[in-house]
Amino acid sequence: xxxxxxxxxxxxxxxxxxxxxxxxxxxxxxxxxxxxxxxxxxxxxxxxxxxxxxxxxxxxxxxxxxxxxxxxxxxxxxxxxxxxxxxxxxxxxxxxxxxxxxxxxxxxxxxxxxxxxxxxxxxxxxxxxxxxxxxxxxxxxxxxxxxxxxxxxxxxxxxxxxxxxxxxxxxxxxxxxxxxxxxxxxxxxxxxxxxxxxxxxxxxxxxxxxxxxxxxxxxxxxxxxxxxxxxxxxxxxxxxxxxxxxxxx
Amino acid sequence: xxxxxxxxxxxxxxxxxxxxxxxxxxxxxxxxxxxxxxxxxxxxxxxxxxxxxxxxxxxxxxxxxxxxxxxxxxxxxxxxxxxxxxxxxxxxxxxxxxxxxxxxxxxxxxxxxxxxxxxxxxxxxxxxxxxxxxxxxxxxxxxxxxxxxxxxxxxxxxxxxxxxxxxxxxxxxxxxxxxxxxxxxxxxxxxxxxxxxxxxxxxxxxxxxxxxxxxxxxxxxxxxxxxxxxxxxxxxxxxxxxxxxxxxxxxxxxxxxxxxxxxxxxxxxxxxxxxxxxxxxxxxxxxxxxxxxxxxxxxxxxxxxxxxxxxxxxxxxxxxxxxxxxxxxxxxxxxxxxxxxxxxxxxxxxxxxxxxxxxxxxxxxxxxxxxxxxxxxxxxxxxxxxxxxxxxxxxxxxxxxxxxxxxxxxxxxxxxxxxxxxxxxxxxxxxxxxxxxxx
Numbered sequence: 001x002x003x004x005x006x007x008x009x010x011x012x013x014x015x016x017x018x019x020x021x022x023x024x025x026x027x028x029x030x031x032x033x034x035x036x037x038x039x040x041x042x043x044x045x046x047x048x049x050x051x052x053x054x055x056x057x058x059x060x061x062x063x064x065x066x067x068x069x070x071x072x073x074x075x076x077x078x079x080x081x082x083x084x085x086x087x088x089x090x091x092x093x094x095x096x097x098x099x100x101x102x103x104x105x106x107x108x109x110x111x112x113x114x115x116x117x118x119x120x121x122x123x124x125x126x127x128x129x130x131x132x133x134x135x136x137x138x139x140x141x142x143x144x145x146x147x148x149x150x151x152x153x154x155x156x157x158x159x160x161x162x163x164x165x166x167x168x169x170x171x172x173x174x175x176x177x178x179x180x181x182x183x184x185x186x187x188x189x190x191x192x193x194x195x196x197x198x199x200x201x202x203x204x205x206x207x208x209x210x211x212x213x214x215x216x217x218x219x220x221x222x223x224x225x226x227x228x229x230x231x232x233x234x235x236x237x238x239x240x241x242x243x244x245x246x247x248x249x
Numbered sequence: 250x251x252x253x254x255x256x257x258x259x260x261x262x263x264x265x266x267x268x269x270x271x272x273x274x275x276x277x278x279x280x281x282x283x284x285x286x287x288x289x290x291x292x293x294x295x296x297x298x299x300x301x302x303x304x305x306x307x308x309x310x311x312x313x314x315x316x317x318x319x320x321x322x323x324x325x326x327x328x329x330x331x332x333x334x335x336x337x338x339x340x341x342x343x344x345x346x347x348x349x350x351x352x353x354x355x356x357x358x359x360x361x362x363x364x365x366x367x368x369x370x371x372x373x374x375x376x377x378x379x380x381x382x383x384x385x386x387x388x389x390x391x392x393x394x395x396x397x398x399x400x401x402x403x404x405x406x407x408x409x410x411x412x413x414x415x416x417x418x419x420x421x422x423x424x425x426x427x428x429x430x431x432x433x434x435x436x437x438x439x440x441x442x443x444x445x446x447x448x449x450x451x452x453x454x455x456x457x458x459x460x461x462x463x464x465x466x467x468x469x470x471x472x473x474x475x476x477x478x479x480x481x482x483x484x485x486x487x488x489x490x491x492x493x494x495x496x497x498x499x500x501x502x503x504x505x506x507x508x509x510x511x512x513x514x515x516x517x518x519x520x521x522x523x524x525x526x527x528x529x530x531x532x533x534x535x536x537x538x539x540x541x542x543x544x545x546x547x548x549x550x551x552x553x554x555x556x557x558x559x560x561x562x563x564x565x566x567x568x569x570x571x572x573x574x575x576x577x578x579x580x581x582x583x584x585x586x587x588x589x590x591x592x593x594x595x596x597x598x599x600x601x602x603x604x605x606x607x608x609x610x611x612x613x614x615x616x617x618x619x620x621x622x623x624x625x626x627x628x629x630x631x632x633x634x635x636x637x638x639x640x641x642x643x644x645x646x647x648x649x650x651x652x653x654x655x656x657x658x659x660x661x662x663x664x665x666x667x668x669x670x671x672x673x674x675x676x677x678x679x680x681x682x683x684x685x686x687x688x
Contacts, residue, residue: 048635048639049638049639050635050639051635052631052635071638071643071644072635072638072639073638073639073641073642073643073644073647075639076638076639076640076641077641081639082639084636084639087636088630088632088633088636089633090633090636090637090650090651090654091654091658092653092654092655092657092658093650093653093654098640101642101646101650102637102640102641102642103641105641105642105643105646106640106641109641109643158640162640162641
């Protein structure tokens with residue numbers, strides 16, 4: 001689905017990604033772990049097309065197409081979704097209007113008709129139930145005054161509505177208590193199909209108890225320095241990141 | 250002295266005997282004094298501190314007609330779009346400063362919704378009590394207006410009455426015969442515990458330049474509630490100097506909302522005099538202007554008594570080569586302890602050629618007060634833009650959506666849903682965004 005080859009990126013003069021290689025296939029869940037400042041969030045932003053980062057080398061191929069020249073919205077239309085670590089508050093725009101606009105702009109981008117109002121409503125009802133959200137969420141201003149947990153749940157709600165092919169969850173577990181974590185992870189698991197894929201970016205192993213990865217990668221100093229199965233996450237949880245730092249010093 | 254000032258002075262001699270109220274000696278006296286002060290001061294220039302950023306010269310140079318005639322040719326179809334069509338309202342319509350009874354819907358039943366001319370001719374006691382008591386002498390545009398104005402809206406709501414529907418005041422200029430200089434005046438009185446909602450608009454429907462020098466005096470007695478909305482979306486030929494002065498007594502609550510989307514030059518002198526304990530003053534506004542347009546908001550809240558609250562929130566969005574000015578003065582007199590005053594002016598520049606001058610001015614002579622003020626000038630938040638785009642919303646729509654959300658914040662206090670809807674529509678139009686956002 002996505003093939004990242006020797007990806008290098010920087011912000012201003014600071015090299016952050018120093019040659020990332022990663023391949024994710026449909027149906028797979030990948031976890032990217034690593035200490036703070038290793039480049040995890042940069043990687044997710046670059047995949048989603050954030051313009052503050054300058055890609056200085058390498059390529060990202062999504063379903064056979066080069067992503068590099070596409071705007072963030074075009075990437076979204078192709079089925080890439082980024083759940084933000086810090087979702088932005090947009091006062092004055094309700095969740096339901098926002099999601100309606102996002103869905104219909106994405107459909108327009110793909111040359112499809114707008115979704116019928118009835119269908120939209122039914123879908124919103126279904127997905128709020130999935131994430132155990134009260135319907136009153138929909139009429140609130142986007143993320144304004146939301147608790148940390150509500151913001152993250154709202155991200156997964158958007159994911160559920162947009163049905164992306166590739167979802168990147170950037171530190172979705174941060175700021176969640178154990179109940180919210182269970183609901184959010186449960187939502188992600190229910191959204192899995194054989195055709196979509198999830199990349200979970202996390203500092204801790206905790207989330208991976210709920211969203212079980214097929215592959216775990218360790219990102220350190222702008223490179224993936226170790227890859228393995230789910231057991232690698234447990235090893236990191238036990239031993240911390242110091243041995244990784246020592247190995248790659 | 251400018252040519253226009255000379256023209257005005259010589260026109261006064263001709264006009265004065267014909268003005269409404271010319272048989273009332275008090276009024277005659279008031280006018281002559283005001284004219285003398287205008288003669289001494291003339292029009293302000295950019296050398297005057299209060300007019301530093303707004304140059305009147307280009308709009309004063311036109312050869313304005315000063316003594317205007319009404320226009321019977323204007324029909325309801327011509328003015329419909331300037332009124333709230335989906336709402337039953339009282340209407341006061343003036344054409345070139347003359348009352349148009351056939352386009353209006355006035356009342357004298359339980360409260361007076363009629364004309365300033367009628368007040369001048371029929372209510373000498375009210376005129377003696379109120380006229381010129383709100384708008385200060387010595388302000389040159391106020392003086393000029395006092396000398397000439399003999400019509401406009403007169404609204405008086407007696408104690409404990411609530412006006413059953415909003416009042417729309419529409420001032421039209423039709424100027425086929427050349428540039429027009431018009432001077433109209435409101436006198437609005439809400440007696441004890443009375444309530445009224447007003448909507449006001451000035452509109453040039455000709456293709457020649459117009460200059461409107463407007464004064465509105467508002468008196469809110471104890472416990473009175475006044476909502477006053479100004480929609481300023483005039484043509485590129487129109488200049489407006491709006492002098493609105495609000496005098497508030499104990500526990501009164503007055504909101505003035507100013508929504509500016511057009512006009513060549515708009516200067517709003519909006520003054521609140523908080524002259525009774527626990528009075529509440531709200532002023533807010535949205536400005537969205539573009540190429541060749543200047544809007545200058547000069548506000549004053551004068552806290553004279555203890556325990557009063559004032560809230561001021563102005564949002565500005567500037568496109569093209571536009572110029573915005575905000576000068577917000579908050580005065581807290583020594584007696585006005587426990588004053589709570591809030592002021593905020595936020596601006597977004599959507600073009601490299603747009604310019605904003607913003608200046609908060611606090612003068613505090615009491616020692617136990619809470620005053621906060623802030624102003625920002627910026628571009629749209631990049632983080633938020635990326636967030637919206639990553640959800641599939643194209644850049645242009647995302648910018649429009651964010652700008653809309655920024656502005657709509659200042660609509661919170663609009664109490665007439667039809668007006669709010671209409672303002673939303675105008676904002677969406679101005680920003681070129683899908684109306685669906687604006688719900």
